[in-house]
Amino acid sequence: MSNRPGVSAVPIIELKNVVKSYRLGEVVITAVKKANLQLHLGEFTALIGASGSGKSTLLNIIGCIDQADSGIVTIGGSDVKQLSDNEKSDLRNQKIGFIFQNFNLIPVLDVYENVELPLLVNGTVESARERNDRVLEAINDVELSSVIHHRPDQLSGGQRQRVAIARALAGRPSLVLADEPTANLDSETSSKIIDLMIALNEKKKVTFLFSTHDERLMSRVKRIIHIKDGLLDSDSGPAHESGT
Amino acid sequence: MPNSFWGLARKNLRRNLKRNLTTGSAIAFGFAGIILLGAYSNRVDNYIRVYTIYAAHTGHVALFAKNGLDKFGFEPKKHSFSKQRQLEIEGLLKNDSRVEMFEPRFSGVGLISNGCKSIPFSAVGIDPQIEEKLMIHPEVKRWTPQIESIKKGVKLVDAVKISSVAVVSITQKVASALGKEKVKTEFDTGAAVKVVDCESSVALPQSDASVQFLGNSWQGGMAALDADVVSIFSTGFDETDFSAIRMPLSVLQSFYDTERVAGYSVWLKEASQLKSFIQTFSAALNGPSLAPEPIDLIPWYDESLSPYYAGTIQFLNAMVGFVSSVLALVVLFSVLNSTTLTVLERTSEIGMYRSIGFRKRQIQTLFIQESIWLSGFSLGIGLISGFVFVEMINRMKIVYHPPGASGGLQLVLVANVSAIFVWAVVLLLLTIWSTRFSVVNKLKWQISDLLGGSGR
Numbered sequence: 001m002s003n004r005p006g007v008s009a010v011p012i013i014e015l016k017n018v019v020k021s022y023r024l025g026e027v028v029i030t031a032v033k034k035a036n037l038q039l040h041l042g043e044f045t046a047l048i049g050a051s052g053s054g055k056s057t058l059l060n061i062i063g064c065i066d067q068a069d070s071g072i073v074t075i076g077g078s079d080v081k082q083l084s085d086n087e088k089s090d091l092r093n094q095k096i097g098f099i100f101q102n103f104n105l106i107p108v109l110d111v112y113e114n115v116e117l118p119l120l121v122n123g124t125v126e127s128a129r130e131r132n133d134r135v136l137e138a139i140n141d142v143e144l145s146s147v148i149h150h151r152p153d154q155l156s157g158g159q160r161q162r163v164a165i166a167r168a169l170a171g172r173p174s175l176v177l178a179d180e181p182t183a184n185l186d187s188e189t190s191s192k193i194i195d196l197m198i199a200l201n202e203k204k205k206v207t208f209l210f211s212t213h214d215e216r217l218m219s220r221v222k223r224i225i226h227i228k229d230g231l232l233d234s235d236s237g238p239a240h241e242s243g244t
Numbered sequence: 245m246p247n248s249f250w251g252l253a254r255k256n257l258r259r260n261l262k263r264n265l266t267t268g269s270a271i272a273f274g275f276a277g278i279i280l281l282g283a284y285s286n287r288v289d290n291y292i293r294v295y296t297i298y299a300a301h302t303g304h305v306a307l308f309a310k311n312g313l314d315k316f317g318f319e320p321k322k323h324s325f326s327k328q329r330q331l332e333i334e335g336l337l338k339n340d341s342r343v344e345m346f347e348p349r350f351s352g353v354g355l356i357s358n359g360c361k362s363i364p365f366s367a368v369g370i371d372p373q374i375e376e377k378l379m380i381h382p383e384v385k386r387w388t389p390q391i392e393s394i395k396k397g398v399k400l401v402d403a404v405k406i407s408s409v410a411v412v413s414i415t416q417k418v419a420s421a422l423g424k425e426k427v428k429t430e431f432d433t434g435a436a437v438k439v440v441d442c443e444s445s446v447a448l449p450q451s452d453a454s455v456q457f458l459g460n461s462w463q464g465g466m467a468a469l470d471a472d473v474v475s476i477f478s479t480g481f482d483e484t485d486f487s488a489i490r491m492p493l494s495v496l497q498s499f500y501d502t503e504r505v506a507g508y509s510v511w512l513k514e515a516s517q518l519k520s521f522i523q524t525f526s527a528a529l530n531g532p533s534l535a536p537e538p539i540d541l542i543p544w545y546d547e548s549l550s551p552y553y554a555g556t557i558q559f560l561n562a563m564v565g566f567v568s569s570v571l572a573l574v575v576l577f578s579v580l581n582s583t584t585l586t587v588l589e590r591t592s593e594i595g596m597y598r599s600i601g602f603r604k605r606q607i608q609t610l611f612i613q614e615s616i617w618l619s620g621f622s623l624g625i626g627l628i629s630g631f632v633f634v635e636m637i638n639r640m641k642i643v644y645h646p647p648g649a650s651g652g653l654q655l656v657l658v659a660n661v662s663a664i665f666v667w668a669v670v671l672l673l674l675t676i677w678s679t680r681f682s683v684v685n686k687l688k689w690q691i692s693d694l695l696g697g698s699g700r
Contacts, residue, residue: 057692065599065691086603093601100695104596108258118600120249167600 011038011074012174012207013062018071020057031057033230034071039209041174044201047211048218049227055211056179058227062209063096063177064088076174093122097168099178099210103160105152105167112148115139115166122171138166141200158189165196169206178210182217194220249606253613260589263582264618270578271622271671272629274571278667279630280637281571283657285564289557290658293545294387295480296553298378301347301370302544303509304518305525307333308349310538313548316506317353321462324504329537333508336528342521344513347374348505350493354459354467356414358422360442362458365418366487369496372401378511397427397475400492410471410499412455413490419476421486428453428472462502469499481552518543568667575671580678583615587682594686595694604687608680615679616672623668634659 020032031054039045039062049055060066061073064080073080076095080088092098097118105114115138119131139145142162152160161181168176178197182190194217201208218224226234257264296302306313312323325333330348337346350369355362376399378384395416397403403411407428419425431453453473461467471491479488497503512521522541529539547554587594597607634657643652686694 060692063599065595065695067690089598089601089603091601092599098596098599100596102592104592104695106256106593108255109252113252113255117252117597120252121602121606171601 010040012041012076013037013039013209014072014074015062016072016074018058018061018068018073020054020061020066020068031230032061032068035230035232037225037232037235039175039207041207042201042205043223044198044208044221045210045223045225046217046221047209047225047227048213048215049211050213053227054230055213055227057230059177059179059209059211062175063098064092089121090123093118093171094124095173095175097171097173097176097206099161099164099168099176099181101180101183103152103164103184105160105163107152110149110151111139111144111155111163111166114152114163115170117167118171134170134172138170141169141204142166142196156189157185158192161185161189161193162196165193165200169200169204173206175207175209178208180211180213182212182214190214190217191220249610249613250617253610254617256610256614257617260586263585267578267582268618268622268625271575271619271675272626274575274578275623275626275667275671276630276633277571278568279627279659279664280633280657281564281567282663282667283630283634283659284655285560286660286663287656287658288560290387292553292556294383296550297511297544298381298384299388299480300550301349301368301374301378301509302550303346304512304515304544305510305522306349306507306542306544306549307510308507308540308542310540312507312540313542316351320352320502320506321504324502324506325537327503330505333529336525337508337510340521340525342512342514342517344511345374345377346508346510347371348493349507349509350496350505352459352496352500354457356418356422356489357456357458358424359454359456361422363418363421364487365457365489366484367457367489367491367496369493370400370490371493372399372404375399376401395476395478397473398429399475400490403428403472403474404492407472407474410469410495411474411491412457412471412495413475413477414455414473415478415485415488416476417485418487418489419473422455424453424455424473425476426453426473427476428474457499459499462500462504465501467499467501469495471495572667572670572674576674576678579615579619579675580682583611583679583682587611587686591686591689591694592696594683595691595696598691598694607687608683611679611683612676615675619672619675623671627664627668630664631659 015035015037018032018035019030021028021030023029033054035058047055047058057066061068062075064073064075064083067081075091078091080091083091106117109117112135116131116135119125119134122131125131125134136145139148142165144159144162144166147155147159152163155163161184164181165176168178176197181197182193185193197208197210198220200206223235225232297304308316309323309325316323334346337343347370351367352369353364353366356365357363379399394413397413398406400411400413411428414422414424416425455471455473457467457469457471459467477490479485493505497505510521512518522543526539526541542549544550545553545557594607597610598604602610637655637657642655644655645652
């Protein structure tokens with residue numbers, strides 16, 4: 001149970017004994033070893049570890065873009081193993097937002113259009129007006145209204161990452177996963193991006209889980225999960241505090 | 245604003261602009277090439293078709309006594325129609341609303357002479373009234389306007405009114421061989437026929453338009469005929485121009501001393517009624533009220549009736565089919581190469597689409613819509629280019645000499661709209677298929693592999 005103010009008692013993500021291995025030629029590499037984890041609504045969590053420690057693999061499994069070899073992954077009460085490919089797509093679209101290290105924006109689309117992308121396939125957004133409202137709200141949240149019709153090549157690195165954050169938020173997800181969101185940014189911009197994510201976490205009550213190997217960011221985050229060689233070896237978060 | 249996949253797909257085309265322009269050019273020029281080839285094929289097909297049906301007096305359907313097409317030349321009496329049978333057939337033809345006109349078929353061979361020199365002839369008896377109708381037929385005006393059957397002199401229909409003796413139309417090559425290059429109207433009307441002195445150094449055969457015919461009468465004796473050359477014509481083919489002559493049917497029948505005819509050429513109002521006409525007319529001719537004489541009804545395109553048409557079209561179709569297939573394959577491989585590279589380059593983008601919730605089919609649709617934009621635009625450019633090239637070639641008035649044809653023909657291209665539509669659809673489908681092929685293979689990947697973030 002979480003005892004942190006603003007954090008829900010019910011986990012939105014639960015991993016039980018999750019294992020993931022890859023075969024590289026003759027060698028089998030276990031990227032995630034018997035991971036157990038709970039994330040609650042409204043948490044702001046950093047997944048910290050060295051390169052190759054299994055951070056990205058764990059994020060991919062939680063985000064339903066990779067499948068665990070064994071163990072149980074539950075998102076919003078649903079066992080993802082039981083979901084069809086289309087159901088997983090809908091889950092990613094409506095419950096999860098993704099922020100990538102290299103932004104992954106469409107270069108020929110402007111800020112508005114990039115943010116609008118996930119809403120084009122969102123079955124819960126019924127009208128063009130609602131879609132427009134959501135896009136403008138997300139852009140406003142990341143303070144990019146002044147460059148709304150700029151294309152990515154007309155934006156700075158920090159602005160591009162803000163566009164990616166707005167795109168992740170446009171679908172109003174309960175969980176945002178960010179894979180090294182500050183890796184391609186300078187330290188000042190990185191700091192601003194983390195500030196923005198913290199502000200959105202507090203304002204929107206969106207759960208954030210991001211991976212990083214930047215030790216400087218640790219002091220800004222309330223819950224830190226360390227991963228080493230595929231093992232979750234320390235967790236400073238609310239779940240830890242509560243003894244779970 | 246890409247408020248739909250179509251808008252997003254259109255905007256995505258701006259990426260890899262050079263590659264898209266190259267691929268688009270391959271589609272456009274491939275399509276333009278197919279339009280040109282189709283226009284040439286269409287023109288030649290219609291030219292030969294109309295020539296065969298109208299200028300060569302074949303008709304849409306040729307009606308013969310059983311095996312008459314093959315055996316009339318050897319056993320004309322056995323394989324021809326009696327007067328009684330002619331009346332029955334003509335009665336049925338006149339009462340058939342599908343029939344535009346018909347003409348008895350009659351031909352024969354023998355020798356034609358200028359008094360000193362004789363050469364073989366192959367004569368076709370024609371109805372001058374029908375000849376007149378055929379030459380002004382809308383199909384002839386549209387597809388073979390440059391065919392002037394009469395190169396010099398007057399038409400047989402007019403000649404029979406002004407000549408007191410038999411009239412004949414001979415080809416340029418027969419005229420040259422006999423020294424009869426002047427026609428009746430080029431001589432004084434009162435000039436007497438001169439007796440030819442074959443030993444004289446003076447070219448006496450050229451002093452009048454008179455020729456003599458010699459052949460075997462159907463009754464078993466010799467047949468001879470004096471006639472005036474009233475016109476010079478061309479069959480359009482070197483091979484037949486050496487011996488072809490035309491004369492009124494009645495004159496030719498008289499020459500061979502018979503009332504019988506070899507068969508009938510029948511022209512229909514609608515060519516599309518050909519098959520039904522053959523079926524029903526055959527049944528009517530063999531009906532219980534008529535004499536039980538078996539007949540053959542042969543469509544105009546049958547190889548035995550129109551070997552030149554059939555051979556030429558078979559060759560043309562094979563050539564056009566081969567070249568069109570090569571062009572379509574070039575387009576296919578260009579598009580396949582382009583889409584494969586595009587999909588390869590956009591692997592992480594596909595991963596991004598999947599991770600933000602696009603279903604596989606939606607991504608497939610997005611890429612296919614990009615292809616439809618590209619190929620649609622390129623086909624539009626190709627269509628315009630094709631028509632511009634066709635117009636340019638027609639305006640250049642290029643004259644060429646097809647093998648076997650007497651004289652030159654102007655290269656005229658006529659675009660075939662229905663074939664263009666079919667090829668546009670084929671190219672569009674090929675483009676869609678090649679795009680789908682590339683994307684579907686990529687969509688089999690794990691999303692983490694698409695994003696390149698799995699560490700594998």
